[in-house]
Amino acid sequence: MLNVVGALMRPIEIPMRFLQLKLGLKNPAWLFLAPNLLLFGIFAFLPVILNLVYSMTGSDAILLRDRPFVGTSNFDELLSCANYLDPVSCKDDLFWRAVHNTVLFVVLQVGLMVAFSLITALILNRDIRARGFFRSVFFFPVLLSPVVVALIWKWVLQREGVLNAWLEGMGFSSFNWLLDASWAFGWSVFLSIWAHMGFYTLILLAGLQAIPRDVYEAAKMDRATPWRTFRKITLPLLMPTMLVVLVLALIKGVQTFDEVYAFTNGGPGSATTLIIQYIYETGFAGAPRLFGPAAAASIMLAGILVALTFVQLWVNRKNVDG
């Protein structure tokens, strides 16, 4: 195996040697950086600039030279709305439905997920037997692919599914969970929490274990109640980690797409359509492919994400200093 990799390295090694030894290249840093910067340039920086261009041009052509300049009209269309709280009154009602859904989704998902992650981390931080096992159990769903997560819960929740069977066994009547708008939304939030909470639990657990033991021993000497210890020691000392977790969860929550799309396809109606799905469907899935509005929507999304990332960097900075 290593021999194979070594053989593959040969074609790179010879020209690099030549450049260095024959041409006297003392500091080949740029040579080492080149492939990575090339990839970054083409697939990360260039798209950011092009995204701006797309958002300001119209028509359904993909080539830039076929796209007439339309100024801010893509943004105007998206933002034209009689009442922002009522998606139906907006020109692009699906976009605003998606915005509303995403806001509600993120608030519920992040709030509940961070709460449950905290509870789980606190419990796992106690002197629990088989802690490694329990930690793995909560972490396991993080590894599952979004489509698999969606299918697992679809299978449990379907009309003839095991949840309905259990409900009927208890004397309730069964229910079409995914055909009801609010239930479909609620289950989407639930499955997203189910799939991701292990990740945040892990980070919070690391934060808890970083709190020095002797602080707790001092509290014990002072006969502080567990509740008081938690409020006055654990919570303040865990706050930096909590903030990181919160911002990370927000950044990821806003970008939710895969599992909800595979779970409900955005339905029933548009009850679970989130912003990324709007971008995907406007720009790629349907005909005509409206790249302009899709790009405009993603620029607005990028604005939110960049703001959140700055918050995160700021929180991290404070962490490092503190």
Place this chain on the structure above:
Amino acid sequence: MARAIAFLTRTRGVGKLDWTDWLSYGYLFLGVLLMFLPVIWLGLSSFKTEEELSRFPPRILPMAQETIAVDGYDDPLPLYRITGGEYAGETLAQIRRVGLVAQMVRPDAPKERLKVDINDRQAIERFSLAWDNYGELFDRFNFLRFFSNSVFITVISTAIMLLVNSMAAFALSKYQFRGRMVVLALVIGTLMVPQTVVLVPLFLITKELAMSDSLWGVIIPGAATPTGVFLLRQYMLTIPDEILDAARMDKASEWKIYWRIIVPLSAPAIAVLAILAIMWRWNDFLWPLIVLSSSDNFTLQLALNAFQGELKTEWSNLLAMTILVLLPIALVFVFLQKYIATGIASTGGK
């Protein structure tokens, strides 16, 4: 059993569980149920026949009715135990059912047809795994094709990413040069703009480079991850520069220093990144969904998602396929659980 009880009731030295312990264990066991039961349920269901799957209320174990081959009938006939009426106690095979009456025969005397009230018979069933659910994936659904697409994308893009990212991390951690901070800032910049917001131009670029609807269109744009550069750079900063200087005294080329010294010494960080990259690429959904249009190029994730639309009624194959998509990651998890956890904790995910 005694050991199990001792294990479960062991506590913080005092020998008695206080109520917070009970609460904690209660919560954790509830968690285990909630996290594992759905997956186990899916696994069990994937071995059920289509008939058994549509049964309501569902049963836990996959069961199938026992059948017997009877002279004069092409297909094996289902077996029933008769619980009442004229033939009570006998085991009969059913030919057909008309209304409330079933036509049955004795397996050893297939000539004589018997009429039985359907309330008087009970199906004979045994535990049986419907391996056909899995077999059909290979015969009818081109599963191997999707699997090899997924493996190809995962392996190649992980390899490219590791090579390219470790080279960049080496340059950024071990060389002083003008513009180093600019490059570093640009890398942080890419961290900030996730792929999800540049989908439109990324698609155009991929198309212009003639990589749309090809596996390379998934591999190449996915190889530029800033997380990898960061993780590796942080690790390489801890490698002492003296080792490099010593190698330079021995007239080693810079490439040799990278390849023979830095890469082996960074092996732990590279391994962590490799595990993460494999996970990301294997589970990737949105970008392949946009790039790949012909079903021959689909990855497992795309095929699975497409199937759930097409095969509304064929849960049997769908569940089997879900298990096969889940299995590699589950195995990786079982063996590398510790490294995955530390890797994710140190990179903050993606």
